[in-house]
Amino acid sequence: MSETTMPQTDPIPAPPCETDSGNIVTALLKSPERVADTIAGEDRNLPATSAILFAVAVACHVVFGLAIGLFAGWPVAIMDAVKAPLVAVCSLLLCFPSLYVFACVAGSPLTLALGCSCLAMVGLILVGLAPVGWLFAVSTDSVPFIVILALILWLVAVMFAARYVGKLRAHTLFQRQGGIKLWFLILVVVTLQMTTCMRPMLAKPTTGWWTTQKQFFLSHFGSTL
Amino acid sequence: MATIKMNWPVILLRNRDAFWTAVREHDLRWRDVLGLALFVVVACGLYGTILAGWRSPRLSIYVAIKLPLLFLGTAMIVAVFNWMTATLAGAGLSFRASVAVVFASMTIGCWILLGLAPVALFFLLSGVSYTGTPDDLRYAHNLILMTHIVILALAGVTGNVALLKGLRRLVPERCPVEPLFLSWLVSFAFVGCQLSWILRPFVGSPFYPVAFMRPDCLDRNFYQFVFTDVLPYLLAGGK
Numbered sequence: 001m002s003e004t005t006m007p008q009t010d011p012i013p014a015p016p017c018e019t020d021s022g023n024i025v026t027a028l029l030k031s032p033e034r035v036a037d038t039i040a041g042e043d044r045n046l047p048a049t050s051a052i053l054f055a056v057a058v059a060c061h062v063v064f065g066l067a068i069g070l071f072a073g074w075p076v077a078i079m080d081a082v083k084a085p086l087v088a089v090c091s092l093l094l095c096f097p098s099l100y101v102f103a104c105v106a107g108s109p110l111t112l113a114l115g116c117s118c119l120a121m122v123g124l125i126l127v128g129l130a131p132v133g134w135l136f137a138v139s140t141d142s143v144p145f146i147v148i149l150a151l152i153l154w155l156v157a158v159m160f161a162a163r164y165v166g167k168l169r170a171h172t173l174f175q176r177q178g179g180i181k182l183w184f185l186i187l188v189v190v191t192l193q194m195t196t197c198m199r200p201m202l203a204k205p206t207t208g209w210w211t212t213q214k215q216f217f218l219s220h221f222g223s224t225l
Numbered sequence: 226m227a228t229i230k231m232n233w234p235v236i237l238l239r240n241r242d243a244f245w246t247a248v249r250e251h252d253l254r255w256r257d258v259l260g261l262a263l264f265v266v267v268a269c270g271l272y273g274t275i276l277a278g279w280r281s282p283r284l285s286i287y288v289a290i291k292l293p294l295l296f297l298g299t300a301m302i303v304a305v306f307n308w309m310t311a312t313l314a315g316a317g318l319s320f321r322a323s324v325a326v327v328f329a330s331m332t333i334g335c336w337i338l339l340g341l342a343p344v345a346l347f348f349l350l351s352g353v354s355y356t357g358t359p360d361d362l363r364y365a366h367n368l369i370l371m372t373h374i375v376i377l378a379l380a381g382v383t384g385n386v387a388l389l390k391g392l393r394r395l396v397p398e399r400c401p402v403e404p405l406f407l408s409w410l411v412s413f414a415f416v417g418c419q420l421s422w423i424l425r426p427f428v429g430s431p432f433y434p435v436a437f438m439r440p441d442c443l444d445r446n447f448y449q450f451v452f453t454d455v456l457p458y459l460l461a462g463g464k
């Protein structure tokens with residue numbers, strides 16, 4: 001009887017490391033669990049991954065700012081291309097301490113990488129919606145309309161980011177997320193105030209890009225609309 | 226010389242189970258409770274500075290002193306009552322443990338305050354101005370008051386949820402946890418409202434001079450004010 005030999009099987013390949021910008025963006029959209037694995041793994045590539053996510057987020061916000069800013073011409077578009085990522089990054093930085101505390105209280109230690117991935121998710125959705133924003137921006141001259149449109153597009157993107165964080169529950173480290181939805185509400189309010197702080201956003205600047213006048217966002221949006 | 230263990234606040238943030246285990250196994254010393262109290266003083270002091278920052282730097286300093294005084298003072302005033310109710314309910318908590326549990330919930334609330342302090346500061350610096358007409362000032366005052374009420378309420382709710390969870394971990398099954406928690410909450414709120422009334426101003430009305438305490442702080446109490454001023458005003462439709 002001839003001795004049968006078992007066919008040699010190749011070892012299961014290790015999952016690809018998410019440090020390539022294409023990979024990480026694709027993973028963010030298609031399988032957030034893989035991003036969660038990378039973040040939870042806290043390997044030596046985590047700073048690089050965070051940097052890529054941050055760069056993607058900034059680039060995406062630049063594109064969205066440019067598209068919406070075309071409402072008032074190229075000077076405003078360039079100004080918004082600078083201000084849109086600034087608004088997003090400054091808001092996240094202001095809210096990061098509360099995100100960390102909320103996550104710790106809930107029992108799920110979140111990291112800066114997760115904050116960057118949330119911002120990147122918002123940015124990616126905004127890039128997807130940028131053509132819609134651009135189309136309406138160049139075909140209307142109503143300030144209230146474009147303000148409401150930009151607000152709706154941005155809220156859609158934030159909702160997708162909240163959904164993305166919810167999907168991370170598949171990973172054991174991120175299962176407990178009490179208070180994170182509330183944190184998103186805080187982020188929304190802070191971003192609206194940051195937008196007010198960095199006004200004008202959709203009007204041609206008369207006295208420069210920045211203002212020193214203090215104003216609450218409800219009063220600002222009330223006067224704009 | 227005994228040193229104060231300062232890392233309990235961090236343990237409470239990152240791994241509360243370890244803290245409840247230490248309380249249950251009587252590993253917590255008075256110096257550890259003092260460490261929690263010091264954290265509350267620092268965190269409330271920092272938030273207090275922001276709380277009154279819109280009105281004047283002098284009131285900021287006053288509130289940085291008064292806010293920790295309010296929280297710790299309330300906890301101290303109700304401490305004996307809390308321990309007695311816990312004993313009557315069969316919770317099996319020592320006086321030290323009952324104080325430690327209350328300070329633990331305050332510590333968690335203070336972490337929320339610290340986390341939201343940059344947000345409060347940002348709103349203070351970018352959203353409200355201490356100039357303008359009386360109507361503008363009233364609007365700014367109400368706005369900053371609402372912002373702080375929301376933040377403090379959030380901190381209070383989070384701290385109390387942690388307290389309830391902690392009590393559930395600590396007391397034996399036969400002890401009614403919810404009524405015990407409710408009695409602690411009601412006593413804390415009852416005393417806290419009056420102490421905050423005595424220690425006012427906190428946010429600082431633009432129509433009153435800056436003072437550590439109002440000259441009439443002991444003339445009436447909070448509940449007299451609610452029942453003789455606020456309720457009749459509301460029942461009359463705000464007229």
